[in-house]
Amino acid sequence: MAPRRTLLAILALLAAFAVAGVLADRYARAHTSPDSRAAELARVEKAGGAEQLYWSQLKQGPVTVPLLVSFLDAHERAIFDASPEITTDGNPMREHMRIHVGPAIDEATIDAFLARTDLPNGVALLGRYWRGVLRNADEPDLQRDVIHAADAEPPLPWSNHLLAEDALRSMRFDEAAERFLREGARYAPSPSASDDDPRASDVDAALTIWAKVGAWDRMEEALRDPRVEVHAEPWLELRVAIRARDWKRAVRAYLRSLPPSLTVGTGLLAAIAALAWGTFCARLGGLGARPRLRAPLYLAAFVLGFASVTLTLAIAALEEGLLQMTETGDPLRDALYFTFGVGLREEAPKLLFFALLLPILHRKGTRLDVLVCGALVGLGFAAEENLNYLRVGDLSTGMARFLTANFFHMSMTAILAGALDDMLRAKDDGASMRFSKALLGVAALHGAYDFFLSSHSFGGGGRHGEDNQGFLAMLIFLLLARWFLALVSVARAKERAANPRLLETFAFGMAIVVGGSFVYASALVGPAAAGSALAEGLLGLGIIIILFVQELRRV
DSSP states (O other): OOHHHHHHHHHHHHHHHHHHHHHHHHHHHHHSOHHHHHHHHHHTTOHHHHHHHHHHHHHHSOOOHHHHHHHHHHHHHHHHHTSOOBOTTSOBOSGGGSOOOOOSSOHHHHHHHHTOSSSOTTHHHHHHHHHHHHTTOOOHHHHHHHHHHHHSSSOOTTHHHHHHHHHHHTTOHHHHHHHHHHHHHHHOOOTTOOOOOGGGGHHHHHHHHHHHTTOHHHHHHHHTSHHHHTTSOHHHHHHHHHHTTOHHHHHHHHHHHOSOOOOHHHHHHHHHHHHHHHHHHHHHHTGGGSHHHHHHHHHHHHHHHHHHHHHHHHHHHHHHHHSOOOOOSOHHHHHHIIIIIIIHHHHHHHHHHHHTTHHHHHHHOOHHHHHHHHHHHHHHHHHHHHHHHHHHSOHHHHHHIIIIIHHHHHHHHHHHHHHHHHHHHOOSTTHHHHHHHHHHHHHHHHHHHHHHHHOSSSSOSHHHHHHHHHHHHHHHHHHHHHHHHHHHHHHHHHHTOOOOOHHHHHHHHHHHHHHHHHHHHHHHHOHHHHHHHHHHHHHHHHHHHHHHHHHHTTO
């Protein structure tokens, strides 16, 4: 297809996704509650829209504590968003980049609402208390009343939850954990319920706090309570069981922790990304030249990559349960943790599962098949990982992951697959050493990439520090991309493979991923907010696409 026709086709495809986004928004408005929509707006930092939706719900009623608290959170965030951004040293910074739109609801209106005598029991008390917490206003009498209500039997619903959140903000960790546990054990909804009650995660919040401070005896004691155990995340119970050397219990918890969190939206979006990159890999490996061999081989590679996550989870649980390998905030220790605690534990399982394909690859495959199968194992791993990113991350993070993390895992696993294949085929004594260097090198780069994106202990504070870390992470991504594509270029040259229109495949795939993300986000927060959230990452994505296209021209 001519470049102009390709561009026009991509623009038409994006236009179709734009229309689909508008339709998805209309459908979601008819089938999604306003408070759920407001929560999604808050998640993508659209506090003004969330504030208005929450206020509309409060006026309509019924008035509940979580609805009131969510409104107050969005209101205070809208106030913050309307103020100039201040660095830690007090100097104005990037003020021109912030849109100065104040909150929609004035303080007098909120005062009058909280003074209403017809509000349900405890709602006004907890609302006034949380408003003071958000404003750092010390009101001892109000706090004493909330503590009394929380310590009563039965405790006032939501009182312990809000006290725990306040304690967490002040880094009173043990107090926060005790309050979270008291609320969650009594009032958390059933694990099988579809309710979005924030208290559903209170038990996990308490156990996570104790895990971070090393209070494993408190975790073990808490899990003896059936009310706590039924709400505890299997991953946390697994770590406790491993530390106690209770292997039967550990196996049960491990099996329950395997199924990924999945919704229709996240499943479809992760599948779109996997399909786009999978098509790219199929074209790269020349699927059409040997379809009977390569179609089942490539599919098996993807499935093995998806399954390799199970071994990674087991290794991670053993590392954290037995060796206490976690992020600490210390730059040197965190660098070692991400390299050996994250890099190796993800790369080794992917490589082991890829090795299951080596017998047939050595009999019937080519060097190019080795690299493409390795890439597809990495893609399968990334596909499962994307489900978690979509569940907990914002839209900009999801977009960046679709463009980088998928190909990031593809590149690393393909590089190691090639190194393992070289070692097994080579007859010289240095083959093992070359493979070891490749494994440690890729694991180190993987760890550094995650370290720069995840760690707050490097690069300084503030926005500039985050930008520097993101830049370093992208340099690592480009280094691995060039390494992988160079290997593929040599393998394709030896086979004299025909040009599979890789640039077109890549361009259409990215258009589908971006368009699918827009439709998904529009269903959550509407087209305007979705477009704004996507726009935040488009500059970085554009730079990566340009550099990536330059590399593809070499293949």
